[in-house]
Amino acid sequence: MTTIPQTQKAWRIIRRGSPAHALELCNDTPVLDDLPGGHVLVKIKTAALNPVGYKLMGLLPNLLQKRPLTAEYDFAGVIVKQNGAPFSVGDHIFGEIPADGRYPNRGQGALAEYIAIEAKQLARKPDSVTWEEAAGLALVGRTAIDALVDMAQVKPGQHIFINGGSSSVGLAAIQIAKAYGCTVVTSCSGKNTDLVKRYGADEVLDYTVSLPHERFKKDPPSQMFDVVFDTVGGDVGLYLNSGSYLKSEGRFICTVPPGTAGSPSLRSSLKAGSVMVRANLQPRFLGGPHHKLEVCYVRSDGRAMPLLEKLVAEGKIRGAVDSVYPFSDVLKAYDRIMTGHASGKVVVQVDV
Numbered sequence: 001m002t003t004i005p006q007t008q009k010a011w012r013i014i015r016r017g018s019p020a021h022a023l024e025l026c027n028d029t030p031v032l033d034d035l036p037g038g039h040v041l042v043k044i045k046t047a048a049l050n051p052v053g054y055k056l057m058g059l060l061p062n063l064l065q066k067r068p069l070t071a072e073y074d075f076a077g078v079i080v081k082q083n084g085a086p087f088s089v090g091d092h093i094f095g096e097i098p099a100d101g102r103y104p105n106r107g108q109g110a111l112a113e114y115i116a117i118e119a120k121q122l123a124r125k126p127d128s129v130t131w132e133e134a135a136g137l138a139l140v141g142r143t144a145i146d147a148l149v150d151m152a153q154v155k156p157g158q159h160i161f162i163n164g165g166s167s168s169v170g171l172a173a174i175q176i177a178k179a180y181g182c183t184v185v186t187s188c189s190g191k192n193t194d195l196v197k198r199y200g201a202d203e204v205l206d207y208t209v210s211l212p213h214e215r216f217k218k219d220p221p222s223q224m225f226d227v228v229f230d231t232v233g234g235d236v237g238l239y240l241n242s243g244s245y246l247k248s249e250g251r252f253i254c255t256v257p258p259g260t261a262g263s264p265s266l267r268s269s270l271k272a273g274s275v276m277v278r279a280n281l282q283p284r285f286l287g288g289p290h291h292k293l294e295v296c297y298v299r300s301d302g303r304a305m306p307l308l309e310k311l312v313a314e315g316k317i318r319g320a321v322d323s324v325y326p327f328s329d330v331l332k333a334y335d336r337i338m339t340g341h342a343s344g345k346v347v348v349q350v351d352v
Contacts, residue, residue, distance in 0.1 A: 002080045002089075004033050004041065010070045010112035011330050013057055019334035022057045023071060032106055032116040033081060040119050041081035042093065047110035048074040048136035048345040049337045050168075052099050070109030071330075073097045076125060076134035077115075077351070085119035094129075095122035096138035098300035111330060113350060120302035123309035133319030136168060136345030137308070141317060143255060144173040144229075145304040147296040148180070152227045152251045156181030161225045161245070163212060164232035165201055166192035166343045169255060171320045173229055174200045179316040185221065187212045192343050199320070213237040216245040230254040243290030252291040320344030 010029040013022050033041050053072050056065060076094040079087050087093065097105050097117060108115050125134045148154045160177045164170045165186030177184045178200035186196050190206040197204060205212055213235065224247045230238060233256035242252050311317045322342040325333040327350050337346040 008113040012068045031114045035083040037084045040079045040085045042077040043080045044075045044077040044350045046131045046135035047348045069107040070112045072110040075110035092125040093122045094134040123305045132321050132347045135347050137319050140168045140172040141308040142304040144176045147253045154180045158182045158226040161228045162186040163230040165196040167231050169231040171199050175317045213241040228252045253294045
C-alpha cells in the first residue's frame with residue numbers, strides 16, 4: 001500500500017510575472033487526500049507545460065487567479081486513492097485540470113507530486129503510451145475534439161486547413177481530422193514538414209516562404225475548405241481573407257483571436273477585442289470578414305475524455321514530445337516553451 005504524505009513538493013505561483021519571477025519551489029504544499037465522492041488522488045509521474053500557463057501567470061493579478069496556487073494543468077500518473085470513482089488504485093491515467101478559472105481546483109496544479117481531482121477529468125493510459133507522451137495529451141486532445149468534433153462536426157471527405165500544424169494542438173487536430181476521414185492541409189516551418197506528415201497531414205505549406213492567406217490568394221486550393229482551425233492566432237490576414245479559400249458555409253475556428261499570438265499584454269488584449277468586434281459587427285459590404293469568427297474554449301465538464309481515451313487506445317492519437325526536463329529544471333522548461341518553437345509538448349518528469 002502506498003503511504004500518502006501530508007505535504008509535497010510543488011512549483012507554486014506566488015505572484016504575477018514571468019515564470020522566473022512568479023514561481024517558487026515549495027516543499028510543504030499540503031496533499032489534499034480528503035476526497036469528495038467521484039474523486040481520486042493521483043501520484044503524478046509527468047506533467048506538461050502549456051502556453052496558457054505562462055500567459056495567465058503574466059497577465060492576471062493575484063486576486064483573480066487566487067494565488068498562491070500550483071502551476072500547470074496537464075499530467076499523467078498513478079491512482080493511489082479513490083472515493084466512488086470508476087478507477088482502481090494502481091490504474092495508470094492521464095488528465096487535465098481545466099484552465100477555467102471557475103473550476104474548483106483548490107489551488108492545485110500539475111507541477112506537484114500529487115493531485116486530487118474529479119475522475120471525469122481523467123482517461124486511462126494504454127501501456128503502449130509512454131509517461132512522457134501521456135502527460136501532454138489531455139488539454140490539446142480536448143481542445144481539438146471541442147473544435148473539430150463538437151463545433152465543426154467534421155465528416156468524412158471534408159477538406160480541413162489547420163494553421164500551425166506543428167504546435168501541440170495542431171498535431172492533435174491533424175490526427176483527429178484524419179481519424180474522421182478528412183483531407184488535411186496544414187502550415188508549419190519547413191523544418192517541421194516531416195513531423196506533421198508523420199502525424200497525418202496530406203499537404204504542408206511552409207509559412208516562412210509565404211503566409212497561408214497569401215499562398216491561397218496566389219494559388220487557390222483545388223477544393224475550398226470546409227473548416228479552418230487556427231491554432232496560432234498570429235496571422236490576421238488568414239481570417240480577413242477567408243472568403244478566398246473557405247466555403248461560404250465553412251467554419252473558421254480558432255484557439256485565440258487572430259493577431260494575438262505571443263505573450264499577453266494590454267496591446268494584445270485590445271487587438272483581440274478589435275478583431276472580435278470587427279468579426280461580429282462589421283457587415284461584409286463595409287469590408288467586414290466573410291465568416292463568423294468562432295473561438296474554441298475547452299469545456300471543463302470532461303465530456304471529451306471518453307472519446308479521447310478511445311482514440312488514444314486505438315492508436316489514432318499519439319502524443320508528441322519536444323523535450324523533457326527534470327522537476328528541478330522547471331524554469332528551463334518554461335524557457336523552452338516560451339521560445340514559441342517547441343514541436344510538441346515540453347514535459348517535466350515529476351516522479352522518476
